[in-house]
Amino acid sequence: MILDKFNLKGKVAIVTGCNTGLGQGMAVGLAQAGADIAGVYRSDTSETQKMIKDLGRVFLPIKADLSSIEHINRIVEETINKFGKIDILVNNAGIIRRNDTIDFSEKDWDDVMNVNVKTLFFLSQAVARQFIKQGTGGKIINIASMLSYQGGIRVPSYTASKHAVMGLTRIMANEWAKYNINVNAIAPGYMITNNTAALRADEKRYNEILARIPAGRWGTPEDLQGAVVFLASDASNYVNGFTIAVDGGWLAR
Numbered sequence: 001m002i003l004d005k006f007n008l009k010g011k012v013a014i015v016t017g018c019n020t021g022l023g024q025g026m027a028v029g030l031a032q033a034g035a036d037i038a039g040v041y042r043s044d045t046s047e048t049q050k051m052i053k054d055l056g057r058v059f060l061p062i063k064a065d066l067s068s069i070e071h072i073n074r075i076v077e078e079t080i081n082k083f084g085k086i087d088i089l090v091n092n093a094g095i096i097r098r099n100d101t102i103d104f105s106e107k108d109w110d111d112v113m114n115v116n117v118k119t120l121f122f123l124s125q126a127v128a129r130q131f132i133k134q135g136t137g138g139k140i141i142n143i144a145s146m147l148s149y150q151g152g153i154r155v156p157s158y159t160a161s162k163h164a165v166m167g168l169t170r171i172m173a174n175e176w177a178k179y180n181i182n183v184n185a186i187a188p189g190y191m192i193t194n195n196t197a198a199l200r201a202d203e204k205r206y207n208e209i210l211a212r213i214p215a216g217r218w219g220t221p222e223d224l225q226g227a228v229v230f231l232a233s234d235a236s237n238y239v240n241g242f243t244i245a246v247d248g249g250w251l252a253r
């Protein structure tokens with residue numbers, strides 16, 4: 001039956017950047033659907049840990065700085081040591097740097113591209129190799145952005161990185177569909193998290209953005225839960241390489 005296909009009981013999901021914001025919201029959503037969570041974090045993740053445990057699910061905290069790819073194999077190993085398998089990877093961790101494009105520094109370029117693109121790609125590759133070894137297939141969900149479609153203002157490395165996330169989602173889906181690996185992405189609209197704290201502090205920009213959102217409000221981490229559970233579940237087995245916007249209608253304008 002169709003609702004059974006959304007059930008994630010017995011599944012194991014790695015979620016990066018699980019301690020706060022959209023990563024926390026998606027980890028909780030996946031756990032509500034039945035999954036156990038290997039939560040990759042850099043800052044204290046006790047709040048997420050408690051939320052997952054209160055749902056009766058297992059939470060494995062894995063501390064790792066994703067600004068380089070050095071911890072990628074350990075993330076896979078620790079998950080396998082604890083759970084014996086991986087079913088789902090959510091590449092959520094990401095950063096943004098704001099400055100006029102004319103003044104933008106190499107460091108602000110490299111820092112963003114390393115986390116948002118390089119680590120996302122090589123962690124996906126490591127987990128896909130594990131899926132192939134298991135012979136089970138699996139689900140990879142990347143977090144894209146409105147700036148996978150649009151240029152934005154004062155965020156050149158972020159725009160480049162999120163365009164790359166949408167492209168990588170397609171190529172990984174193309175090459176790995178034959179292993180029953182579904183690679184898709186979610187493009188959140190303007191959401192209330194640390195990522196947009198500076199933007200929301202600028203009252204003029206906040207209100208300009210709000211006025212353009214057909215739903216009439218900024219999004220919240222809970223707003224991503226339906227899309228992530230869908231893409232992590234058997235209900236999406238024939239969805240490959242697509243980026244779903246969860247944006248209150250922003251792109252439709």
Ligand code: NAP
Nearest residue numbers: 017021022042043065066067093094145190191193194195
């Ligand atoms: P956030 O609250 O700033 O969360 C970002 C997460 O990524 C945090 O858990 C952060 O850890 C983690 N992270 C960043 N760099 C890391 C590193 N080097 N190593 C390990 N973890 C690292 O912002 P968010 O809005 O939830 O962002 C989540 C994803 O959604 C990002 O990919 C972002 O680009 C994307 N997104 C957000 C919006 C929005 O409107 N908020 C819109 C579109 C897309 P720390 O807490 O330790 O920094």
